Structures are given as structure tokens and as C-alpha cells.
Amino acid sequence: MNPAPTPPSRLDLPESSRGVLRRLATHGPATRPQLARALGLSRPTMSAVMPELMNLELVSSGGSSRGATGRSAVLYSLAAGAGHVLGVEVGATRARVVAHSLDGEQIAAREERISARRRTITDAAVSTTMELCEKVLAEVGDGHGPLRDVVIAAPTKPSTKPTSVSTSGLQPDGVEQLAAALPVPDDVPVIVENNVNCAAIAEHRLGAAQNQDTFVYLQVGVKIGLGIVIDGKLMHGAHGASGEVAMMPFPWSPGEEPTRAGLEEYLGSEALMARCAEVWTSGNGPVPKDAEALFQAAARGQSTARRLVDQHATDIGRLAVGVMSVLDPGLVVLGGGVGQNQLLLPGVRRATTALAWDTEITVGALGEHATVLGAVHIAITRALDRLT
Amino acid sequence: MNPAPTPPSRLDLPESSRGVLRRLATHGPATRPQLARALGLSRPTMSAVMPELMNLELVSSGGSSRGATGRSAVLYSLAAGAGHVLGVEVGATRARVVAHSLDGEQIAAREERISARRRTITDAAVSTTMELCEKVLAEVGDGHGPLRDVVIAAPTKPSTKPTSVSTSGLQPDGVEQLAAALPVPDDVPVIVENNVNCAAIAEHRLGAAQNQDTFVYLQVGVKIGLGIVIDGKLMHGAHGASGEVAMMPFPWSPGEEPTRAGLEEYLGSEALMARCAEVWTSGNGPVPKDAEALFQAAARGQSTARRLVDQHATDIGRLAVGVMSVLDPGLVVLGGGVGQNQLLLPGVRRATTALAWDTEITVGALGEHATVLGAVHIAITRALDRLT
DNA sequence: TCTGAGTTTGTTAATCTACCGAACACTGAA
DNA sequence: TTCAGTGTTCGGTAGATTAACAAACTCAGA
Missing domain, CATH: 3.30.420.40 (ATPase, nucleotide binding domain)
Structure with missing residues (x-):
């Protein structure tokens, strides 16, 4: 059924389709009239958009939701094939890896303590993290569409800007190295984000x-x-x-x-x-x-x-x-x-x-889970931004 | 000629026209091909847009610019009728009022020292400022289109959010009162912005x-x-x-x-x-x-x-x-x-x-003029935002 | 000085895309 | 059956595009 469905790396969708995709990812399943109202679109537009998104296997139609009266409407939600993302946390004493679908549902998760004597990210921490990644990716399997983004939360500064500021005590090299060596396909974007920033995002989205x-x-x-x-x-x-x-x-x-x-x-x-x-x-x-x-x-x-x-x-x-x-x-x-x-x-x-x-x-509100959750949510945001 | 040309308070222009308007205001006069290149539009689109903007008296065609070869292109710039804005500075020791057109050209300016003993904005300061406003508005006259926005720079917090934080020593009431009493038409939006914020904007735009x-x-x-x-x-x-x-x-x-x-x-x-x-x-x-x-x-x-x-x-x-x-x-x-x-x-x-x-x-780079200039530029930005 | 050749500007005509409104057909519950 | 929502079909429109052509300007050469 699914030999190589060519992960639609860069869709070229009309504004309305993107809006629908985004809405389903951020607000969960919805009917066509609900989507139309939320996005300010007309029903005929929805009639054009939904089949297209279903053909792309980005959206799937689930049950039906009926109101107090009138015909019952079909429920749509993000398809499993829409893809998933990885959130990775590497600290001095702990590593965590979590996979979520684009609508924020957890698919798989692993964590492990790292016996660290020094307060830096050691080679041991890096290899432990890689193993966790492999396990999580194996658990996810093929049924959840392409892996679309990976965010690594680490006590360093973000990777996006290649400047050198000596701040925290951890060498960024170890983390950058981890980012480069992660067992994911080459075309999957991987970035490093500061762990505190990740926690902040998590408290914003969920906490x-x-x-x-x-x-x-x-x-x-x-x-x-x-x-x-x-x-x-x-x-x-x-x-x-x-x-x-x-x-x-x-x-x-x-x-x-x-x-x-x-x-x-x-x-x-x-x-x-x-x-x-x-x-x-x-x-x-x-x-x-x-x-x-x-x-x-x-x-x-x-x-x-x-x-x-x-x-x-x-x-x-x-x-x-x-x-x-x-x-x-x-x-x-x-x-x-x-x-x-x-x-x-x-x-x-x-x-x-x-x-x-x-x-x-x-x-x-999220305790020590804030960091990974934040990483995963940043990854989701990035994936959606790229998709739309 | 100009009995009551109904200042187009809320234009409903297509995206392309707005882009042109914005571009002319922020980057000065330009030819159609230049605008098309800058905005990523086609020449036929410009052909449709320019006459429309000229009908609205928002844009005027000036001389012509010829390149090394080929037909010479008509130069367009913001029309005088596009309107103007006011920047007002009230401090403990000084008041300034400046009028600029939407493309940032100064039209009129006045300033006056205020002999203040206390470090607050006194009634004297308020009335002095009002007089300056009147003089500047008189000097501007009718030839520069509608007054579109006024920004008052004062050592208080901005007016947009009606919360009460006791920070600086100046009573905001005096300034709010000034904002309400300014000799401008009722439909012209007037806001108060912190003077330091204004100076920052000025250094960004001009300094x-x-x-x-x-x-x-x-x-x-x-x-x-x-x-x-x-x-x-x-x-x-x-x-x-x-x-x-x-x-x-x-x-x-x-x-x-x-x-x-x-x-x-x-x-x-x-x-x-x-x-x-x-x-x-x-x-x-x-x-x-x-x-x-x-x-x-x-x-x-x-x-x-x-x-x-x-x-x-x-x-x-x-x-x-x-x-x-x-x-x-x-x-x-x-x-x-x-x-x-x-x-x-x-x-x-x-x-x-x-x-x-x-x-x-x-x-x-702007010295003590930074504050008024910032106020005026914030006013221009607001006017353009509302216009587009 | 006149005359093309080459280049750029501006216009016209034909399309194309993405949406909307109106009308109508399709459920499903009271 | 009736009524109220859901989904589709049809035609229309706004805002842009490409392609082709006409107009204007420079320069080189006769």
C-alpha cells in the first residue's frame, strides 16, 4: 500500500488548505462547517480543500458529529501520515527522547539517567541519547508518516545563529556533534535550542x-x-x-x-x-x-x-x-x-x-518534563511552518 | 478645487496598491519598473494600480528617470494630498511640535523652552504645547492633505494600555489631558508614547x-x-x-x-x-x-x-x-x-x-532631536498601517 | 543629420487561481 | 413531513499573471 509515498517535502498549497491543516493540528478534529467558521471561509471552498488534503494523506475523515438538529457533519482530523517530530533533551544527568504527531499527541517516549561526574555533556551522554533515539524511532515505526523535524534541548545556546559566546559551561561542540550524528534521514532538519527556552515554550503551550x-x-x-x-x-x-x-x-x-x-x-x-x-x-x-x-x-x-x-x-x-x-x-x-x-x-x-x-x-505546571515537551512543541511549530 | 475631498479614512485597496503606497512612503520616489521589481509584481499590474492611486490623490507622477538606454520611465512619488502627521514632545523643560508628510519630509516645526521649577508637566507646559500645535497646523495649511495621526512623546508610559503603574514621577493625567484637548479634528487618532521609546525609534530609522x-x-x-x-x-x-x-x-x-x-x-x-x-x-x-x-x-x-x-x-x-x-x-x-x-x-x-x-x-546620532523625530515616525508608521 | 538597431517602458488581451454567493440536493431527528 | 443543518454544483469576480505589441529613447553608422 505504502511503498514510497514520497513525503511531500514542500507542498504548494493554497492559503485555505494551509489554514485548515494548521487549524486541525492546533485545535484538534473538526467538521467542515466548524473549520469554515473558524477560518472565515465558505462551504464551497471547504468542498474543494478537503478532498485535496485527503488525497495528500495529510487529513483523514473520522466519525461524524451531529448537532441538535439537521444533517450530521463529517469529522476530519490530521492523518497519521501527516508525520511526526522528535523532541530530544540532553542534560548533564539525564537524556529524554519523545516522539509526537503534528497534532501534539505522544507516540513514543524513552528516558534514561546518565551517571555524570562532570557537569558537561560527555561522550557517554551523547551515545546514550543516540540509543534512545533509535529506540523511539523504532517504536514509532512506519505508520506515522515522515519524520519532519527534530529539536534538541540542551544547556547551550541555540544552534541557528553560528556565533561564539562563552556563556554556560558546556561545550557546544558535543551537542552540535550529536545533532549531526542523530540516526535520522539527512533531509530532516535538526536544530539545537536552549533547554530553558524549551521549558518556557512548554509552559506557554501546555502549562x-x-x-x-x-x-x-x-x-x-x-x-x-x-x-x-x-x-x-x-x-x-x-x-x-x-x-x-x-x-x-x-x-x-x-x-x-x-x-x-x-x-x-x-x-x-x-x-x-x-x-x-x-x-x-x-x-x-x-x-x-x-x-x-x-x-x-x-x-x-x-x-x-x-x-x-x-x-x-x-x-x-x-x-x-x-x-x-x-x-x-x-x-x-x-x-x-x-x-x-x-x-x-x-x-x-x-x-x-x-x-x-x-x-x-x-x-x-510541568515540572521536569517541561524541557522535552517544549522541544517537541518547537519541532511541531517548525514542521507546520514549513508545511504551510 | 478642494472643498471637502473626503479624506479616504479607510481605503479598501488591493494588496498590490498598498504595497506601492508603502514602498513610496518608505523608500521615496520610484518608477513603475522599480516598484514592480521591489514588490515582485508584474508591469501590467502596475498599469492597473498607478492610475487608481492617482485618482485617489495618494500618488503623483513627477519627472522622468531615464537609464542608459531605452525608453525613459515616469517617476512617481507620494502626493502631497496623501496627508501628514504630527509629532509632539512635551518634557519638563521643553516642548516641540513637528509636522511631516507620510514620506518623512518635514513640513513645519516649532519649539519652545518651558521655565519649569518642578520636574513635572505643568499646566503651563500643556498650554504652551497646545499653542505650538496650533501654529504648526496653521503653517501646514490645506495643501498637505488630511492630518492622519498624532503621537505625543512624554516621560510617561504609553497610553495604549490603560493600566496604572507608578513609575516615573510625572502624573500621566496631565499628558492624557493634553492628548484629549489637542486642537485637531476628533477623528484623528492621538496616542501618547514614552519619550525614550520614541528616541529609540528615531535612532533606528534615522540614526x-x-x-x-x-x-x-x-x-x-x-x-x-x-x-x-x-x-x-x-x-x-x-x-x-x-x-x-x-x-x-x-x-x-x-x-x-x-x-x-x-x-x-x-x-x-x-x-x-x-x-x-x-x-x-x-x-x-x-x-x-x-x-x-x-x-x-x-x-x-x-x-x-x-x-x-x-x-x-x-x-x-x-x-x-x-x-x-x-x-x-x-x-x-x-x-x-x-x-x-x-x-x-x-x-x-x-x-x-x-x-x-x-x-x-x-x-x-540624533542628539536631543531624537525624541520628536521618533514621535513623528511612529505617527507615520501608524498612519501607513491604517492606510494599508 | 537622418536612419535603423537595440533596449526599455507602457498597454492590451487572454488566462489562471482562489475564492464567494445562490440555488439545490442530501441526511437525519422530531 | 417538515425543518434545519450539511455538502455540491454552477456561475461570477477580484486580482493577479504571461504573451504580444506599441511607444519612446540612445547610439552607431551612413
């Missing part, structure tokens, strides 16, 4: 920022980072370095000189734990071994932990103020190993309202 | 940022402010407060608490002069009476002045780093009474390269 087209995603964990979404689109900056808030001048006062990336050294979770070890007295029980433990102690009401968490919240709030004073986002979504913690929220809010105007501040 | 679609304009004077241009468009933020960098947390260090708008208190020119008065010794001659004088002393090599200027440059550089770390603009344009000074440039650059990556930093 805490669904009704906010302009917002920032502030990730606080071992490192700190910022994803900026403006009018629904990621902001990258001239060198792909926008959101590198680790570089904010800190400490900064009439008497003190900022140091390079001094803010990260102060706000990163390692610094937090170092401060913790310093002030922790033996009467408090064992010293918390990681941030997680510290927050649990604080949640139990342990006063030293509480003080540390409060101070950290205040510091994060001040960082948020720094971002707000530049961008005035309507919403700040907190994420990352530390930032995710609900316990921080009151302190962050207190700090922002003290120094600036009121702005909504929330914790991300 | 130091002409080949940079994404950049920031950092104004440093009595106050500090930031205009953000992304992909050629102003960024406003959720409350129209983007660029309110006066709110950046400062002082900010492990030992110090930021204060509200503490950065402006430290970086504003008043603070600079206060520090100057403090360290100035009698041997240095008379204490500089304003920032201007201080910079002149530094230019002469006076060492105390030099030190103060260098420190100020460093501080501005750190502010720039704060902005860069969020946005990664490809270019930072410095403006404002203090920022304009070439003497600051080396120090600012030193500070930014010490703390972040290389980014181009320049001084604005």
Missing part, C-alpha cells in the same frame, strides 16, 4: 502560561537561566544569549565590584548549600545533603532552613525584579530544581512588590 | 541603529530609561513599563538591601553632581554647576572630573550589562543629556567586556 502570550520563565537550580516569550515567540537575541541572566552585575553597589557571572555563583544551588553548611548548627540535626532536603526541612518548620529558604526567595525575587524592570512581562513562571518549589513563592512575591509593580508570579 | 533591527536605546540623564526595539518594533511589556530600568535592584549584594528605584538615585545626574560636590577640592577651581560643565572639565583633562566621569561610565556599563544579560541586543545606543557624551564610551565598553560578551556600543 502555567497558557493565557499569557508575553512572559518569562525563570529557571533556578544549579544554574540560573531565563526564557523569554514575546507575543508567543521565543526571543533569542543577537548572539542567542538572551536570558543569560547569570551575567547580571552582582554584587553591585557603590562599594562593591561585580564579578563575571557573580550572580550565578551566589544564586546557584551550590552556593545555597554552601551557605547552609555554614550556618547549620549541630542542634538542627544532620546537614541537608541537597536542596531538596533543605526545602523539606523548611517545610517541616525547621527555623534555620526556613531562614535560608526565605533569604533565597528574596534573592530570586530581586533577580525577577531585574528582569521585570527590563521587560515588564505580565507573568513570571518559576522553574528548575529549586525554583519549582512552592515554598519560595511568598518570599519572591514579597521581594518583587517591594521593589517594583505587581506582576503575576507562579510556579511552572 | 545610529539603522542597520540593526534589534537593539536597545539607553537614556542616561536626570533619569534613566530604556527603549527596546525588537525586529523593528517597540517592546512595551504587559503594563507599558518595559525599559523601566530605574527599578533594577540596587544596591544589590550579599550585605545590602536594594531600595525602590535605588538605581536611579545613584545613576541619575543629580547624584553624579552630588558626588562631584563632595570630592571637589578648592584647588580644582569652581565646582562644575552641571553635568555639562563636569564633562567639559574632564575633557580638559582635569583629574577629579576625569575620575568621576570614569566611574560614571563604569556604572553605566554595568547597567548595560544588566540589560544585555536579559536581552542580548546586538547594539546598545547611548543617549540622554549625560549618556550622549562620547567621553563615556571607552569606560562603558570596558565595563561591559569585563562582565559579559562583546556587544556594539555607540552614542546616538
